[in-house]
Amino acid sequence: MVRKFEEKDLETVMxxxxxxxxxxxxxxxxxxxxDSQKLVRDLLPxxxxxxxxxxxxxxxxxxxxxxxxxxxxxxRGEKRSGxxxxxxxxxxxxxxxxxxxxxxxxxxxxxxxxLRNGFRIxxxxxxxxxGEKEYEMVWKGEER
Numbered sequence: 001m002v003r004k005f006e007e008k009d010l011e012t013v014m015x016x017x018x019x020x021x022x023x024x025x026x027x028x029x030x031x032x033x034x035d036s037q038k039l040v041r042d043l044l045p046x047x048x049x050x051x052x053x054x055x056x057x058x059x060x061x062x063x064x065x066x067x068x069x070x071x072x073x074x075x076r077g078e079k080r081s082g083x084x085x086x087x088x089x090x091x092x093x094x095x096x097x098x099x100x101x102x103x104x105x106x107x108x109x110x111x112x113x114x115l116r117n118g119f120r121i122x123x124x125x126x127x128x129x130x131g132e133k134e135y136e137m138v139w140k141g142e143e144r
Contacts, residue, residue: 002091005049005062012059013051013074014041020074027106028130047071050091052084063088070101089117099139104132111135 005013017040021033047066051059052075061084064071070092075084092099102125103110115121119137127134 001054002050002052002087005045005051007045008057009049009051009059009062010041010044013044013049013062016059016062016074016076017044017072019077020072023077024107024110025104027104028132032130050088052088060084061088063092065092068096068099070099085113086117093139093141097141101137102127102134103137104130104134106132111137114139 014037018033018037021028022030025033044064047064049062049064052061053059060079061073061075063073070089073085073088075088099119100122101114101119103114104127105111105124111121114137117139119139121135122138123136125134125136126132
């Protein structure tokens with residue numbers, strides 16, 4: 001169900017990225033996300049991407065990783081709260097002793113999701129691009 005990103009997934013992943021940002025970040029002007037699409041499209045193939053699909057060829061979610069940093073987890077709206085985000089996060093945790101990420105403070109659903117999955121808030125910050133407050137969150141695995 002979770003597999004590595006393939007070039008054929010790019011359009012679906014971009015749709016998931018835009019829809020997810022618009023739904024989760026209604027406190028940020030829609031145009032910000034639309035203006036960011038080209039940059040994200042150019043950067044996505046450089047990240048370690050994994051997609052979740054229940055039906056072959058139809059990704060329902062994805063995670064982007066840059067080393068031990070989670071760039072983002074996006075799940076199709078109607079599929080949220082069904083275990084997809086957790087499955088993607090579990091994949092990211094495998095073989096790692098720590099993970100970090102940044103999440104907007106106003107995105108309460110995501111903050112609660114990460115807290116439920118073993119992350120803690122390390123510090124508060126500020127995203128200069130949007131002017132929004134954010135948390136840096138960290139997950140520490142078991143000591144090896």
